[in-house]
Amino acid sequence: MFSLKHVNQRVKMLKYVHVVMLVTVMFCQAASAEWADWILNASLDGGFEDNTNFGIEKYMRLSDVTTSQSVLVGRYYQLGDYFRLSIAADLKAKEYKRYDGLDNVYSGATVALTHKCGWGLEAPWLRIHSSAGYLSFNEAMRDSWMYNGGLTFGKRFSERFDMLLSYNFIYRNGKNSQGVAGFMGNPFDQVGNKGSVVLSYLLTEQLLASLGDSVYYGDVTSTVEPGDFNTFKSFTKALIRDTTFNRRLGTYRFEALANEFTAGLSYALSGHTSLNVNYTRVDGYASDLHYYDNLVSTSIKYSF
Amino acid sequence: MTTFATYVITLLCLLLPTMGYCYDLVSEVKDGEGALVENAVITATPLSGEIKKPEKNLTAEIDQIDKTFVDFVTPIMVGTTLVFPNSDKIRHQVYSFSEAKKFEIPLYPPGQGRATPVTFDKPGVVVLGCNIHDWMKAYVYVVETPFFAKTGKNGKATIKDIPPGQYKIEVWHPYIKKSSATVKQPVNIGKESDMKVDFVIDVKKALTVRRAPGSIGGGVYP
Numbered sequence: 001m002f003s004l005k006h007v008n009q010r011v012k013m014l015k016y017v018h019v020v021m022l023v024t025v026m027f028c029q030a031a032s033a034e035w036a037d038w039i040l041n042a043s044l045d046g047g048f049e050d051n052t053n054f055g056i057e058k059y060m061r062l063s064d065v066t067t068s069q070s071v072l073v074g075r076y077y078q079l080g081d082y083f084r085l086s087i088a089a090d091l092k093a094k095e096y097k098r099y100d101g102l103d104n105v106y107s108g109a110t111v112a113l114t115h116k117c118g119w120g121l122e123a124p125w126l127r128i129h130s131s132a133g134y135l136s137f138n139e140a141m142r143d144s145w146m147y148n149g150g151l152t153f154g155k156r157f158s159e160r161f162d163m164l165l166s167y168n169f170i171y172r173n174g175k176n177s178q179g180v181a182g183f184m185g186n187p188f189d190q191v192g193n194k195g196s197v198v199l200s201y202l203l204t205e206q207l208l209a210s211l212g213d214s215v216y217y218g219d220v221t222s223t224v225e226p227g228d229f230n231t232f233k234s235f236t237k238a239l240i241r242d243t244t245f246n247r248r249l250g251t252y253r254f255e256a257l258a259n260e261f262t263a264g265l266s267y268a269l270s271g272h273t274s275l276n277v278n279y280t281r282v283d284g285y286a287s288d289l290h291y292y293d294n295l296v297s298t299s300i301k302y303s304f
Numbered sequence: 305m306t307t308f309a310t311y312v313i314t315l316l317c318l319l320l321p322t323m324g325y326c327y328d329l330v331s332e333v334k335d336g337e338g339a340l341v342e343n344a345v346i347t348a349t350p351l352s353g354e355i356k357k358p359e360k361n362l363t364a365e366i367d368q369i370d371k372t373f374v375d376f377v378t379p380i381m382v383g384t385t386l387v388f389p390n391s392d393k394i395r396h397q398v399y400s401f402s403e404a405k406k407f408e409i410p411l412y413p414p415g416q417g418r419a420t421p422v423t424f425d426k427p428g429v430v431v432l433g434c435n436i437h438d439w440m441k442a443y444v445y446v447v448e449t450p451f452f453a454k455t456g457k458n459g460k461a462t463i464k465d466i467p468p469g470q471y472k473i474e475v476w477h478p479y480i481k482k483s484s485a486t487v488k489q490p491v492n493i494g495k496e497s498d499m500k501v502d503f504v505i506d507v508k509k510a511l512t513v514r515r516a517p518g519s520i521g522g523g524v525y526p
């Protein structure tokens with residue numbers, strides 16, 4: 001589906017968009033465009049995942065308890081009445097209770113240009129965004145550069161109800177892994193496309209309910225009991241021996257169509273802070289394979 | 305003796321209005337369930353239709369504190385000039401699409417006197433918003449009479465110094481339902497039994513855009 005030529009074009013475009021946006025931000029700084037507001041978002045999460053490795057067979061599903069923290073710090077610049085540029089530094093850390101090889105830290109930068117079509121809360125808006133960062137794992141073979149670019153369309157229909165539609169192109173560039181003989185690719189070199197919709201509805205003054213669904217088409221990895229590696233040759237070029245899960249397993253890349261459904265409830269503790277509960281169900285399909293993952297998480301979120 | 309007392313009282317009653325003696329009108333506003341209603345505006349309009357023009361220019365202010373308009377409801381008389389200080393350390397914008405006053409104050413920095421003041425020259429309801437922060441909302445209620453007051457948390461409002469006479473007393477609230485009885489008249493200011501006018505109104509369970517972050521994203525304009 002993704003020819004190498006297409007992928008390279010998109011990756012190039014993504015890097016180009018990122019550079020253009022960074023240059024625009026620097027220009028805005030220099031021209032002292034009107035900064036409007038700070039960005040300061042923080043989140044503390046705790047959760048459970050029942051298939052951290054996207055295992056396909058039932059006995060290969062490795063579950064774990066996770067905690068994570070994230071901070072996004074940056075600024076909004078207002079360019080006239082209808083454009084807003086934002087730049088932010090993004091820091092995330094995630095820990096796994098059992099499989100600490102998966103513990104990871106992400107540091108990156110995000111730039112976004114938002115056009116609001118008019119004033120007022122019901123004016124629709126369109127945003128183009130790009131982010132780049134480094135994802136570093138305890139088990140270094142998973143370390144990767146992460147790139148993301150896309151478009152988001154937002155529309156609020158009333159004080160209660162709003163909708164987001166987005167498209168993202170995701171590119172992950174793995175750094176360190178060494179393929180098994182006969183499989184030269186790095187499973188952490190991944191490309192994918194994702195389309196999402198999020199609907200949020202305010203039930204009471206404090207309680208916000210959200211439903212999200214996204215469809216992803218692209219590369220994913222699955223970690224399995226290796227058995228005979230030769231049997232993998234028909235559907236993957238990238239396979240490594242993987243000790244992340246405290247035993248000798250194999251991780252390989254394949255192309256999948258995945259649906260990700262999320263339902264969330266958010267209770268506002270104040271104007272700045274909320275208490276959240278989320279459930280996510282991922283269902284991935286590749287030829288005759290099917291994997292799924294259930295995630296539950298609670299979080300405290302803060303926004304300046 | 306009694307005749308003399310009656311004479312004095314009658315004389316005082318006749319003279320007091322001409323001597324400029326004024327009265328305070330107290331109102332209490334509750335909703336259908338008996339809960340006290342904050343931010344209701346009570347107005348007293350003389351039935352004679354005679355409204356004295358204010359002697360000096362009227363001014364009032366709406367501040368911005370922690371990305372919120374303060375106050376949420378501001379009643380003013382027609383002709384009043386509103387100033388918009390910014391007590392935050394970030395920038396705000398103010399706009400109104402309301403018939404009674406359409407205007408925009410472009411993005412302005414923190415401090416006093418950084419935004420051009422706006423004069424409200426027509427009666428009516430003006431809804432204010434900020435283009436940067438969608439949840440920011442405030443109401444300006446522009447009235448034709450100088451006699452008005454807003455209820456506090458205790459549901460009570462006091463209109464001070466009303467000259468005696470026949471008045472129409474009205475109540476307004478940003479979330480009032482049309483089914484509410486909003487007018488009481490004639491009310492005889494100066495007559496003791498008429499100096500407390502209470503209202504029971506139906507108020508919509510209205511919501512403002514929630515500001516706190518949502519569970520998945522969305523909820524707040526980025």
Ligand SMILES: [Cu+2]
Binds near residue numbers: 395397434435437440
């Ligand atoms: Cu604002």
